[in-house]
Amino acid sequence: MNEQSALNEQSALNEHSGISDHATELAEMVRSVLGDHLDDSTAGLDAEFDPALWSVLEETGLTLLSTPESAGGSGGGPADAAVLLSEAGGYAAPVPLAETDLLAGWLLAESGLPVSTGPLTAVAGELSLRRSAGRVAVAGSLDRVPWARHARTVAVLVPGPDGGELVVALPAGSCSVTEGSNLAREPRDGVEVDTELPADAVGPAPQGAGRELALRGALARALQLCGAAERALELMVRHAGEREQFGRPIARFQAVTQQIALAAGEVAACRAATDAAVRSVADGFAAEATALAVGIAKSRTSAAAGTVAAIAHQVHGAMGFTLEHRLRLVTTRMWAWREEYGNEAHWDGVIGAAALAAGPEGVWRMITGGAGH
Amino acid sequence: MTRRLVPAGAPLDPETEQLRGQVREFASQQITSGAFTPRCDVWLSGWDPAFSRRLAERGWLGMTMPREYGGHGRSTLERYVVTEELLAAGAPVAAHWVADRQIGPSLLRFGTEAQRQRYLPRIAAGECFFGIGMSEPDAGSDLAAVRTRAAQVAGGWELTGTKVWTSGAHQADAFFALARSSPVDTTDRHAGLSQFIVEFDSPGVEIRPIRLLTGAHHFNEVVLDRVFVPDDMVLGEIGQGWKQVTSELAFERSGPERFLSTFPLLAALVGELGHHAPSAGDTAMRELGSLVGRIAALRQLSLAVAASLASGQAQDVPAALVKDLGTRFEGDVVEAARQLVAVEPDPSGAGFARLLADAVLHKPGFTLRGGTNEILRGVIARGLGLR
Structure with a gap:
């Protein structure tokens, strides 16, 4: 081409x-x-x-x-x-x-x-x-x-x-x-x-600046985490294709590819959650639904950080576990960023409280963005 | 450098959101009037032809089919919204499920004009229900291993073999049977397969129940003994069966049914936890928040794939990702519900206990149907450039 x-x-x-x-x-x-x-x-x-x-x-x-x-x-x-x-x-x-x-x-x-x-x-x-x-x-x-x-x-x-x-x-x-x-x-x-x-x-400061600063920080880290997770996935795919053991690339082992596919799922969900959060802040940060979308993005990316980094290191074997390997440039950041501006435990508490307040009839409305009756 | 695995989504337009409101109100009225009780996994187990016809009266079956065939010419995303509202409400959608989701689109894509005229208007009216005839005793994940034979005879084909896991065959009108129309070519196992429209009242069709763990009868074994299928009931082209059945898989793998099967239990869990008013730091609250955050993200992923499929893009990998993540999520709802609420599952009970019982017993199927998750991860891995 x-x-x-x-x-x-x-x-x-x-x-x-x-x-x-x-x-x-x-x-x-x-x-x-x-x-x-x-x-x-x-x-x-x-x-x-x-x-x-x-x-x-x-x-x-x-x-x-x-x-x-x-x-x-x-x-x-x-x-x-x-x-x-x-x-x-x-x-x-x-x-x-x-x-x-x-x-x-x-x-x-x-x-x-x-x-x-x-x-x-x-x-x-x-x-x-x-x-x-x-x-x-x-x-x-x-x-x-x-x-x-x-x-x-x-x-x-x-x-x-x-x-x-x-x-x-x-x-x-x-x-x-x-x-x-x-x-x-x-x-x-x-x-x-x-x-x-x-x-x-x-x-x-503008009205509600404290709340907005926290949300902006969470959104920023969610986006950075998402990019880092995508990079970690790329590195593991490349490594699995290049690294040979038992006479063949480790990408030939289903035990390895199944793990990478699981990481890909986490990465995809992170991207969908951050896309939704970015769309929701197009009209500013004031709406409650926006705070929730940002919280969900930070919760999902923070939770995925642990899973994706763990799989990335497992796939890279001992060679990824050193200062010299570039993998650590993203995995150490993922471990750091997931804690900043609220980790998944923090945001899950916020989301859970909103779900309880919405009640059994309202929780679906909350998930679909407050539309409908 | 970073590579997107998923298409970017877009907000739904106001008309679509308005439609959502109508469906939500209808479902809520139906619950109040006792027309249905919310259940888990309704797209497998909620067989209610009268309910399907009420949906048809409102124009919510065959939504994306052209008007000339009794459809409503609406968008994929409008259909998506109607579907997700009904699933979230736990409404009985099983009767029309297969016909509406894949038979209609397949007939539009591969069917003859006569076949379309024969089935589509009745599908859109909720008067004709279909099953799927793909799996066999020796062909599960390895679909190319189907052994049902189609032998050419005067004026048509004669099908002999056994199909399994055909949902609703005992209550439906017909199914699409995937059969081998020429011997296995060991260099191309996917060649020589064809699809046939088999009506269940044809001579030589025997339907036997396969009971689920709940004891309920949804699945069947369909034995075909020299069943005659006329030439005009061949779907698409002889020999193109594999291509035909796999071409629509992304739609069914990425739909809302891949993460909403246990949503009625999740909603009930919110109600149960509400009685105890946990504080924000509680494990229960966090667990609930994690589930709600996960489903919200999954829904965004699924919607983005739906929008992209509607615009004609292939999305096999994202669709497989939705199914792997979504069906595991459905199972995790069950695990959270049983650990956070001290209620024993009760298959003959009501409310939370009944929802939990159904969900526990249906759970093994979530990660099996529509391609096991392990096989899907193989699809994902290949899409990533591995293997």
Whole structure:
């Protein structure tokens, strides 16, 4: 098949499968950027921030993909962010894309605070704020802030007076960072702050910001998990075809292929759940049904992470169980990300409570999205 | 780099959601009026021709068939929504199930004009029910091993052999029998198979019950002893039987019946747990949430496959994934229900105890029918490029 006909076929396939040309083009662009810069290197234990990759992503408008243009972003929708985060998850890209765009970019822009270039991060926490003469004294500490040591701004969502919430934009230089990490050795840092900032470093958070930040975080990790799980599946399929034992590729053993097929099922269900969640946030995060769709996506991807990673390692045998093997770039992330922004136990509790509240007659309505009578 | 295993779905349009509302209201009225009691696995066990005809009156049988054959020219997704609402309600849909799901579409695709005229209007009216004649005592997962012989005679074919697991043969009008019309070609075992429309009142047809674990009579053994099938009752082309029977498998493997067989038990479980008001951190609550999250994801997967099939894309691997995941889910509902509620299953009881009893006894079939899950995982593995 020549290249053109292959392209046509791909585009016809996407048309029929409901994937827009736009999404396909975006995915190809992201793959080309990430593929050019990442080489599956397993040299270092730590997920070292990649400044060269970050520059390219920034130049191509991918770092603030879904942040509004008025705030300096690219003005894309949730579906665009979903493509980017899935791919970044699959490539184990060592850059804070989810934190910069989906979390901090949104939080800062919605609070009327400037969205700077460079990596950003966001967290909900508690800081003491004391205002005086155009200044505000900020003090407190924050735990496990993703990528804080590399962030130009840490956007902190804090409780405000009279039940509202505020956003504090902490500039990099104002914090003292204690380095920490998750299982994949991605930065999850402690942040200490005791400083004075201009009063305009604090803005009013939008209504329901705490709830939305949690949902955005869960959706971001669900998408990253989904991409990582798809990558793990790809790696096991490749390995099973290449690795020979008893004189034949291990893909010839049904005991092996049955396990890979089980992993494929988990991966497919993850993708269906995250697709549904992404569709549901097209109209914002306010609806209860949206919260449920995001919770289901995070629950499913978190639960599948364990199953898929276990099968991936079993298929790879002892050679996948080392620092040198690229498999760990995705499996350690899956084990880390499944715990962040609520693991499956957390979200299953939320979904179960909603099902009980819906009752035996309402649970089907809940599953089908509240339509009908 | 990452490769999608599943087509992207899309939200259902408002008209389809409105149709859902109508079906839901109808089912709820039927329950209230005592027309049916919700049961598990109704597409196998809920045989009720009167109920099927009530659906037909509302235009909910033969939905996707053209109007000229008594159908309603509606979309695959509209049919999907009607089907999932009825299954979720535990409504008795078994009588028309096979005719509506696969016989109608097969006749439209492979049937002659006379065959379509003969059966389609009656299928859409709920007046003609069908069975499937594929499996045999020595041909289960290995369907190409069928031994029923079709010998050419003057004016037609003479079928001799035994078919098993034919649901509803004792109450239905006819089935499609897969038979060997020429000897086995060891280099191509799938060649030489053909499909025949066999009416159960033909001379030489004997139907014997095969009772299920529940004691109920749904399955049959159908013995064909030199049953004459005229040439005009051959379905499609002689020798193309394998291609014909496998061409529609993705539809039946990915439908809502692959994850909703125990939904009435799941709904009842919600009711039972509601009496005890567990807190959000409880194991029971989490277990319930996990089941609800799983079924929601499965439904999205199944809907995405349905939409893609409707647009003409082959989806054999995603369809096999739906069936493997969905039927295991159906079984897991049973396990959760029996562990979370201290009620013994009671086959002659009512409510939760009865639903649980039926579900436990039907459960082994979920992962067998329509291709065992192990065989489907082989399909998945091949689709992934393994083997």
